[in-house]
Amino acid sequence: MRVTAGFSRLLVLDGVWVRAVRFERRRVVVEVALRRRRLRCPECGFSTPHRHNVREVQSDWRHLDLGAWRLEIRARLRRLVCPEHGVRTEGVPFARPGSDFTRDFEQLVAWLATKMDKSAIERLLRINWRTVGRIIQRVSADELDPRRLEDLFDISIDEVSWRAQHRYLTLVGDHRRRQIVWGCEGSGKDAADRFFAELDPPAASELPEPAEPGEEQAFTAQPKPTVGERASKLEAISMDMGPGYAKSAREHAPQAVICIDTYHVIALANKALDEVRRAYWNELRQIGETDAAKEFKQARWSLLKNPEDLTDRQAQTLAALQADGGSVARAYTLKEALRAILAPGLSPADVAALLTRFCSRASRSRLQPFVKLSRTIRKHRQGILAGIRLKVNNARHEALNNKARLVTRRAYGFHTAQAALALIMLSCGPITLMLPHEEIHLHV
Numbered sequence: 001m002r003v004t005a006g007f008s009r010l011l012v013l014d015g016v017w018v019r020a021v022r023f024e025r026r027r028v029v030v031e032v033a034l035r036r037r038r039l040r041c042p043e044c045g046f047s048t049p050h051r052h053n054v055r056e057v058q059s060d061w062r063h064l065d066l067g068a069w070r071l072e073i074r075a076r077l078r079r080l081v082c083p084e085h086g087v088r089t090e091g092v093p094f095a096r097p098g099s100d101f102t103r104d105f106e107q108l109v110a111w112l113a114t115k116m117d118k119s120a121i122e123r124l125l126r127i128n129w130r131t132v133g134r135i136i137q138r139v140s141a142d143e144l145d146p147r148r149l150e151d152l153f154d155i156s157i158d159e160v161s162w163r164a165q166h167r168y169l170t171l172v173g174d175h176r177r178r179q180i181v182w183g184c185e186g187s188g189k190d191a192a193d194r195f196f197a198e199l200d201p202p203a204a205s206e207l208p209e210p211a212e213p214g215e216e217q218a219f220t221a222q223p224k225p226t227v228g229e230r231a232s233k234l235e236a237i238s239m240d241m242g243p244g245y246a247k248s249a250r251e252h253a254p255q256a257v258i259c260i261d262t263y264h265v266i267a268l269a270n271k272a273l274d275e276v277r278r279a280y281w282n283e284l285r286q287i288g289e290t291d292a293a294k295e296f297k298q299a300r301w302s303l304l305k306n307p308e309d310l311t312d313r314q315a316q317t318l319a320a321l322q323a324d325g326g327s328v329a330r331a332y333t334l335k336e337a338l339r340a341i342l343a344p345g346l347s348p349a350d351v352a353a354l355l356t357r358f359c360s361r362a363s364r365s366r367l368q369p370f371v372k373l374s375r376t377i378r379k380h381r382q383g384i385l386a387g388i389r390l391k392v393n394n395a396r397h398e399a400l401n402n403k404a405r406l407v408t409r410r411a412y413g414f415h416t417a418q419a420a421l422a423l424i425m426l427s428c429g430p431i432t433l434m435l436p437h438e439e440i441h442l443h444v
């Protein structure tokens with residue numbers, strides 16, 4: 001077998017034949033030519049038999065490594081005039097427009113990005129993290145299920161912090177399919193408004209026509225706010241206790257029941273406990289009990305972890321604190337009581353009764369953070385109970401949310417929110433990534 005024929009079989013690249021193979025220092029360059037005669041616009045697929053001029057553009061793509069060899073594909077491409085996109089270099093079937101990598105290579109990068117950390121990928125594939133970010137954006141845009149915003153009934157809207165403090169990504173999850181289906185940079189009402197705008201994009205016929213200069217508007221009636229078709233199908237929207245998402249939801253999907261995700265409530269209880277703990281610690285330091293203060297600082301995890309996850313040592317620390325019976329012990333008991341009330345399994349009626357009892361206990365606790373917590377819970381009682389009644393905030397939803405948070409932390413190194421969102425979609429969204437060997441059928 002000739003070397004060109006051998007490489008043609010090895011590479012399994014769509015729509016090309018191998019012209020020549022050159023071994024250079026540490027890399028193999030495979031020169032290919034397109035089989036098709038017609039030229040195709042890389043953006044829209046417009047095809048034409050006519051080339052723009054005789055000039056050819058040399059293009060290179062990195063392909064999957066061949067053992068320790070770096071493999072590059074090279075082709076001389078023609079140029080065409082697309083009626084929509086102007087003069088363009090023709091597209092190739094084996095690579096995405098604008099990419100220096102073949103689709104196979106990009107698929108591998110995207111798959112690894114969902115499984116592996118930054119330095120491992122950089123070392124294995126010999127590309128930097130920014131390049132990974134650009135690649136996964138292309139793959140995610142290409143592979144995201146375009147029907148992901150259809151048939152949404154129960155959704156969650158939540159924010160995750162990204163990179164530096166006070167930068168957020170807003171993520172919309174589908175409770176039924178258990179996937180993240182949408183995301184954008186930012187948080188609060190603006191972000192939710194953007195989701196609803198994309199959920200029901202205005203049809204071209206509904207867009208206001210630009211007024212002719214000098215022409216009088218025939219009528220100036222305000223368009224009355226209408227609920228979009230897809231938004232009108234939403235039955236439940238779960239969220240945190242902030243005002244932003246709720247306001248947007250009431251505006252764009254007034255029929256949907258607003259539910260509070262219970263893990264946000266539990267997170268608030270943990271925060272209240274931490275405030276009590278810190279106040280006690282400061283007290284110890286102020287009265288000069290530095291050893292006790294130091295020891296107590298280490299008790300933080302004993303207090304905040306779920307009791308079933310404690311190490312033996314942490315469990316001992318906790319037992320000692322509880323025996324002491326001070327403010328920290330009382331705060332801990334309150335936090336655990338709330339967690340038990342909101343754990344799955346209780347009927348909505350039981351939760352309602354227990355929540356009432358919890359709030360009166362917390363408000364009489366003389367622990368300021370818990371008095372405040374009881375007020376917050378009373379204010380959002382309806383939403384908390386709705387979530388339990390409609391079963392939208394179950395353990396699986398929390399697991400998806402935790403996964404999204406973990407992925408976001410891995411995405412801190414990316415320079416754009418788009419890359420971070422792409423990684424979240426690849427890991428938690430409606431995408432099934434296929435690896436190169438899963439997609440091809442080797443004919444031997």
Ligand SMILES: [Zn+2]
Nearest residue numbers: 041044082085
């Ligand atoms: Zn085009």
